Amino acid sequence: VFDLAFHNGELRAATFGRGVFAFVNPAGPAIAVGLQDNLAFGTVCQGSTHFLTIEVSNVGAADLVITSVQRLMGSAGFKVLPNPATPLSLAAGETIEFTVVYTPTGAAGLEAATIRIITNDPNAPVVDLLATGILGTSKVATAIANSGSFGNVCLGSLADELLTINNTGTCPLSIFNITGSGDFLPPSALAYPLVVNPGTSIDVAIRFQPTAPFGAKAGAITIISNDPAGPHVVPVSGIVPAPKANLIIANMGSFGDVCVGSFADEPLVITNSGRCILSITGIASTSGEFLVPQVLSYPITIGPGDALPVPIRFKPLSFGAKAATIAVTSDDPASPISVNVSGNAPSGKLTVAGSTTFGGVNAGCCADRTLSICNTGECTLDVTSVHFKRRSRRWKLLNNPFPAKLRPGSCLPVVIQYRAGEKCPRPCELIIESDDPLTPVKCIEVLAYTIWDDDCRKGPECCRKEECEDCRKGCCGRHPPCRQGYPCCDDDDDDDDDR
Numbered sequence: 001v002f003d004l005a006f007h008n009g010e011l012r013a014a015t016f017g018r019g020v021f022a023f024v025n026p027a028g029p030a031i032a033v034g035l036q037d038n039l040a041f042g043t044v045c046q047g048s049t050h051f052l053t054i055e056v057s058n059v060g061a062a063d064l065v066i067t068s069v070q071r072l073m074g075s076a077g078f079k080v081l082p083n084p085a086t087p088l089s090l091a092a093g094e095t096i097e098f099t100v101v102y103t104p105t106g107a108a109g110l111e112a113a114t115i116r117i118i119t120n121d122p123n124a125p126v127v128d129l130l131a132t133g134i135l136g137t138s139k140v141a142t143a144i145a146n147s148g149s150f151g152n153v154c155l156g157s158l159a160d161e162l163l164t165i166n167n168t169g170t171c172p173l174s175i176f177n178i179t180g181s182g183d184f185l186p187p188s189a190l191a192y193p194l195v196v197n198p199g200t201s202i203d204v205a206i207r208f209q210p211t212a213p214f215g216a217k218a219g220a221i222t223i224i225s226n227d228p229a230g231p232h233v234v235p236v237s238g239i240v241p242a243p244k245a246n247l248i249i250a251n252m253g254s255f256g257d258v259c260v261g262s263f264a265d266e267p268l269v270i271t272n273s274g275r276c277i278l279s280i281t282g283i284a285s286t287s288g289e290f291l292v293p294q295v296l297s298y299p300i301t302i303g304p305g306d307a308l309p310v311p312i313r314f315k316p317l318s319f320g321a322k323a324a325t326i327a328v329t330s331d332d333p334a335s336p337i338s339v340n341v342s343g344n345a346p347s348g349k350l351t352v353a354g355s356t357t358f359g360g361v362n363a364g365c366c367a368d369r370t371l372s373i374c375n376t377g378e379c380t381l382d383v384t385s386v387h388f389k390r391r392s393r394r395w396k397l398l399n400n401p402f403p404a405k406l407r408p409g410s411c412l413p414v415v416i417q418y419r420a421g422e423k424c425p426r427p428c429e430l431i432i433e434s435d436d437p438l439t440p441v442k443c444i445e446v447l448a449y450t451i452w453d454d455d456c457r458k459g460p461e462c463c464r465k466e467e468c469e470d471c472r473k474g475c476c477g478r479h480p481p482c483r484q485g486y487p488c489c490d491d492d493d494d495d496d497d498d499r
Helices: 460-472
Strands: 003-007 010-014 020-023 031-035 040-044 050-058 064-074 078-080 088-090 095-102 109-119 126-135 140-144 149-152 159-167 173-180 194-196 201-208 215-225 232-240 246-249 254-257 264-271 278-285 300-302 307-314 320-330 337-345 350-353 357-362 365-375 381-388 395-399 404-406 411-419 428-434 441-451
Touching: 031 109, 031 126, 040 050, 050 064, 050 088, 050 109, 050 126, 064 078, 078 109, 088 095, 095 126, 140 215, 140 232, 149 159, 159 173, 159 194, 159 232, 159 264, 194 201, 201 232, 246 320, 246 337, 254 264, 264 320, 264 337, 278 307, 300 307, 307 337, 350 428, 350 441, 357 365, 365 381, 365 404, 365 441, 381 395, 404 411, 411 441
Parallel strands: 040 126, 149 232, 254 337, 357 441
Antiparallel strands: 003 010, 010 020, 031 050, 050 095, 064 088, 064 109, 078 095, 109 126, 140 159, 159 201, 173 194, 173 215, 215 232, 246 264, 264 307, 278 300, 278 320, 320 337, 350 365, 365 411, 381 404, 381 428, 395 411, 428 441
């Protein structure tokens, strides 16, 4: 469509190469379909079941008869739940929801099915919808310091390295066993299976405990899991004896996201790969938001080939990205050695859902709208106030749970009421105040206007008085019904703050 124009009171659309189309109101039933997430179920793991909805509306002028809503062809993993049962009839303006369920049945990859809706809509008697889903899998990815090299370790001593096992797949990873070869040993006290959720990791300590003469050593750590690719092999190596100590911290020192008021701990592993006892004389941080452990007395001694995990705590005091350097002072000639650490303190994020446009409301009627005040951020959002910018007898908050704290992903409803009876429509502004650093004060305009019938044109006071008296006597039907909302009596004689 490249142009829209009114012609003799009719809206017309001009298109490239396909002529001119006129928009008209349907005279009979007309179907409109709303799809949750476009019926794209995304990735679903084996044994799981996901649900999405199809919203069917009658936007025509006569009853819409829905004969059936069911899977026509494609994967049997998709089906339409039998409730509501068909056939059924929708009056003009009515809406109903059907639920599509997806349970993966085939091999890993994309699955699809066609959902067919059959109605009495003369222009669209058959509506075919495409539902898609993907059967997800797990996938092993590993990380180990220094490419699996344990460095120099003396005979009779040992050294541990953390092997990070990450699940880069889309479904939970089950690890059934971890085995080693040669002088490289996996943990012996693990309770299998180990379950790693998608996008997360676990750390296991791999030990190098040489028992043979000096020289280079090589081995492999084998991870047996439900990864379709089969066993995952991690090559490891070491040299006898070891040269020097290192600092090791998971995830390259990144603590990830931590909310203000919370904390996260990561072990900083100090290893002594030298031939003599290593004496630690101090551990310091350049930031008060990255805390080192309180040690009663120094030095702390680490034997040759031993390792000392030191807990480093990230406890943010304000929002934003953070960074620091952890320095370890010892009798190592290379002292001090340091490692960079980082983290982020996200905030809550204010999101408002719902319409604030009421449109026309008959005089003597009230209409309500519900707004959802939501936190789409990663941390708690403190909503301190929800109020109108100016006082008005036409606008009221019927339900206002604020001030309140919203957890991530949670919402609270605010119900706005408009009392129709003003001669000239005036917008009103709803003010939402929170600790969202991007929008600490959010202003939302609410709009409505009053529709006056013939009696009300004699004067709004007369209209309200007659309607309210009839309503109190139980005779509201004597007056034209509310096209939206419900009859209400305007007994509030207070004026607005700004007339």
